[in-house]
Amino acid sequence: MDYGAGVLIAPRVLLTVASLIKGFESWTVRYGSNIFGQLSSVTSTIAFLHPNFRTGEHFNVNDIGVVLLPNPIVGNVSPISLPQTEVSLPRQYEEGQITNFETNLADPSQGFTPTSILRSAFLTVFPQPVCAQTFPNITESVFCAFDDHYLSNLCTGDRGTAFVVIFRGIETLAGLTSRVSPGCDDRSTFTQIQPYIDWIRAVANL
Known part of the structure; x- marks a missing residue:
């Protein structure tokens, strides 16, 4: 399961x-x-x-x-809208929104509780050389995004979470959460949708 x-x-x-x-x-x-x-x-x-x-x-x-x-x-x-532009999304240093249910705060590995509520956070996309410091040899169709200010992060159960940007006034799917930190305390990688x-x-x- x-x-x-x-x-x-x-x-x-x-x-x-x-x-x-x-x-x-x-x-x-x-x-x-x-x-x-x-x-x-x-x-x-x-x-x-x-x-x-x-x-x-x-x-x-x-x-x-x-x-x-x-x-x-x-x-x-x-x-949600898929990207319909020649502009590569997400762009470097662009902020994107992630939204998912909070996991069991006492033990994230136990998943969600009946009273878990939907929460959102905003992460910033960083250039590939910055991503490569944490994820060596990262490919072009994968990007990393994180928040070093509020320390918002993804955790157990968050794979597949949408990374949404506003492109020309439209909420647009730019990525999907692919890998998260096992300890919920490090950066995550995302699959870029456009390719x-x-x-x-x-x-x-x-």
Whole structure:
């Protein structure tokens, strides 16, 4: 059993990381409330992970996947926009928003409690040479983002969390959380969305 996050990009299409798909035959998606114990759920048995996905010591490569839902999610949950620009997103030193449920504060490895609430933080994207100090040989389709001021961070259960930027007035999905620090006290890496747009649209029939 594993758990993490994902983001709706169409009423029946959830984008997440391949590391949450590989090795499993079904996926339960919870949605619709900012309180964990009040979420609705739907289970899918159809998912695709990127054919070139591989895990690494410091970061994962091509860590992206698609879960197809049996029924569309409608109501108070809206799909997010994918990047539709030649501008490379996220840009260096751009601030992005991450949103996920807080884990069990006493023991993050135990996951979420029924009263866990949705929280947001803002992280800054740093250039590859800065990322490489923590993640040697980091590739172009992977970026790192962190907050050294408030020390906001990602933790257990946060893989697949969306990294969202505002591009020309539109909330746009720029990345997905790929690797987090085991101790929840270090920097995280993200899969950049733009290089995979064609693959996403093909497997999701968008």
